Amino acid sequence: MDIFWGIPSEEHIAWGGMIALYLFLAGIAGGGFLTASLTDLFSKERPTKLIKTGAYIAPVAIIFGLGLLVLDLSKPFFFWKLLININTNSVMSIGTYIISVFVSLAFVYAYLVWAESATTLTGIWAKLVQFSSRFFVLRKPVALLGAIFAICTTTYTGFLLSAITTNTLWSVPFLGLVGVPFLAVLFLVSGVSTGLAATLLGAAKSDGLKIYKKLDIAFIVMEMILLALLYLTVNPIYFNGSMATLFWIGVVGIGLVLPLVLSVYGLYKHSKWVAPVYGMVIVGGLCLRYFIVYSGQLF
Amino acid sequence: MAKQYGMVIQVAKCIGCQACTVACKFQNEVPEGQYRTKSPVFGPIGTYPNVAMYFEKEACQMCQKAPCVNVCPTKASHYDENGLVMIDPDKCVGCKYCLTACPYDARFINAKTGAADKCTFCFEERVSKGLKPACVSTCVGGSLSFGDVNDPNSDVAKILTKSKSEFRKAEFGTHPSIYYIFDGVVR
Numbered sequence: 001m002d003i004f005w006g007i008p009s010e011e012h013i014a015w016g017g018m019i020a021l022y023l024f025l026a027g028i029a030g031g032g033f034l035t036a037s038l039t040d041l042f043s044k045e046r047p048t049k050l051i052k053t054g055a056y057i058a059p060v061a062i063i064f065g066l067g068l069l070v071l072d073l074s075k076p077f078f079f080w081k082l083l084i085n086i087n088t089n090s091v092m093s094i095g096t097y098i099i100s101v102f103v104s105l106a107f108v109y110a111y112l113v114w115a116e117s118a119t120t121l122t123g124i125w126a127k128l129v130q131f132s133s134r135f136f137v138l139r140k141p142v143a144l145l146g147a148i149f150a151i152c153t154t155t156y157t158g159f160l161l162s163a164i165t166t167n168t169l170w171s172v173p174f175l176g177l178v179g180v181p182f183l184a185v186l187f188l189v190s191g192v193s194t195g196l197a198a199t200l201l202g203a204a205k206s207d208g209l210k211i212y213k214k215l216d217i218a219f220i221v222m223e224m225i226l227l228a229l230l231y232l233t234v235n236p237i238y239f240n241g242s243m244a245t246l247f248w249i250g251v252v253g254i255g256l257v258l259p260l261v262l263s264v265y266g267l268y269k270h271s272k273w274v275a276p277v278y279g280m281v282i283v284g285g286l287c288l289r290y291f292i293v294y295s296g297q298l299f
Numbered sequence: 300m301a302k303q304y305g306m307v308i309q310v311a312k313c314i315g316c317q318a319c320t321v322a323c324k325f326q327n328e329v330p331e332g333q334y335r336t337k338s339p340v341f342g343p344i345g346t347y348p349n350v351a352m353y354f355e356k357e358a359c360q361m362c363q364k365a366p367c368v369n370v371c372p373t374k375a376s377h378y379d380e381n382g383l384v385m386i387d388p389d390k391c392v393g394c395k396y397c398l399t400a401c402p403y404d405a406r407f408i409n410a411k412t413g414a415a416d417k418c419t420f421c422f423e424e425r426v427s428k429g430l431k432p433a434c435v436s437t438c439v440g441g442s443l444s445f446g447d448v449n450d451p452n453s454d455v456a457k458i459l460t461k462s463k464s465e466f467r468k469a470e471f472g473t474h475p476s477i478y479y480i481f482d483g484v485v486r
């Protein structure tokens with residue numbers, strides 16, 4: 001129902017590109033942090049460049065994302081009211097606190113990673129690093145706690161949409177399990193995959209990335225299975241019109257099939273394929289957020 | 300028994316004049332291009348001589364299990380002492396979460412206040428003073444009735460005992476307070 005007796009239709013899209021971009025960036029931040037912190041915690045070689053890249057990507061991406069979120073409010077200057085008025089029934093209200101903790105941990109972790117390797121400093125910076133050196137022991141605990149909150153943040157982006165139980169795309173459950181939203185699983189996998197890809201892009205020149213490249217292939221395959229499941233469970237109307245183009249070309253073609261083919265090929269032959277492959281994974285992740293956010297409101 | 304405000308819409312009596320649309324805008328100073336209520340046309344359907352069309356007044360359904368209240372992060376959207384869904388524009392940050400949650404497209408961001416806005420049953424301005432909502436008072440076809448459905452002597456209760464009513468999108472379990480009566484309507 002759009003036009004009637006001269007009264008124009010209203011805008012039906014409440015959440016647009018800014019929210020899609022925010023969900024995407026929160027995924028990158030979570031994935032980047034997980035890549036860095038888990039490597040830091042469990043790898044024997046502890047590739048410095050990779051840890052650094054992931055540790056720096058996380059706070060930058062999440063702050064940029066939160067900035068977009070605040071700008072998308074119709075009253076951006078009153079965003080602090082989100083912090084003082086709490087509704088424990090509201091996923092957004094709970095998420096505000098989860099993200100706040102994650103942002104803090106991401107900054108502390110990035111600082112510790114930076115400070116511990118900053119050996120050539122002089123003047124006030126050197127003093128600061130020297131002063132904080134007593135906190136370097138906290139690096140692993142912060143990595144561990146941060147990893148937990150990174151997982152929470154990334155899954156939260158799915159829960160935010162799935163809490164809209166009146167939306168049959170957003171609230172679809174995972175394998176029919178009550179309380180396990182499909183989007184929470186999908187956005188976690190996609191967030192880790194894009195975060196890992198962004199980290200690999202930044203650390204492209206270092207050695208010993210083979211295991212990470214293999215991991216990313218695994219994530220791409222997982223995402224393909226998840227999307228196939230989604231395609232089969234929800235109403236086909238969500239994959240219609242302009243959304244069909246976005247889904248098949250952006251999400252599936254650029255985001256999954258091409259990188260999979262190229263990385264299987266590139267992994268064993270050319271390590272120079274890193275930039276295009278992981279660039280595509282990232283673009284695909286962004287397309288996925290746009291697709292879910294828009295399609296859920298258009299139909 | 301506690302008061303339970305409700306609106307009954309006898310669809311067959313609506314002539315689509317949009318007097319309610321206009322009265323609401325006038326009463327509530329709704330900004331240009333925005334509406335708390337509209338009465339869109341459905342149809343025409345069928346072929347001559349069996350052609351039918353009807354109008355369905357649409358606004359906030361005053362859900363008793365309101366998704367918008369559930370999701371609101373600031374409790375700006377809340378139930379008042381009569382169980383009606385209201386918005387505190389001061390608490391609202393304009394996150395639009397409630398807009399995505401409302402299955403009836405009843406909400407919008409008020410261009411003047413920046414806060415979420417929707418039908419209030421004209422509670423503060425009229426109902427609390429013993430008047431009927433603006434749209435009900437002005438209704439030309441006599442399609443709209445308003446009152447306490449728990450009071451057997453009210454207009455709404457009387458109509459509801461006589462005719463079978465329906466809720467819009469009942470499958471969402473929102474328990475609306477707007478009752479649609481389609482008696483005499485070809486759908």
Ligand code: SF4
Binds near residue numbers: 358360
């Ligand atoms: S109709 Fe929409 S805005 Fe009104 S109470 Fe129900 S969910 Fe909330």
Ligand code: SF4
Binds near residue numbers: 370
């Ligand atoms: S827009 Fe306002 S009323 Fe709606 S959910 Fe956000 S804070 Fe609550």
Ligand code: SF4
Binds near residue numbers: 326336434
């Ligand atoms: S009850 Fe009041 S606010 Fe609601 S549609 Fe009617 S006139 Fe508008």
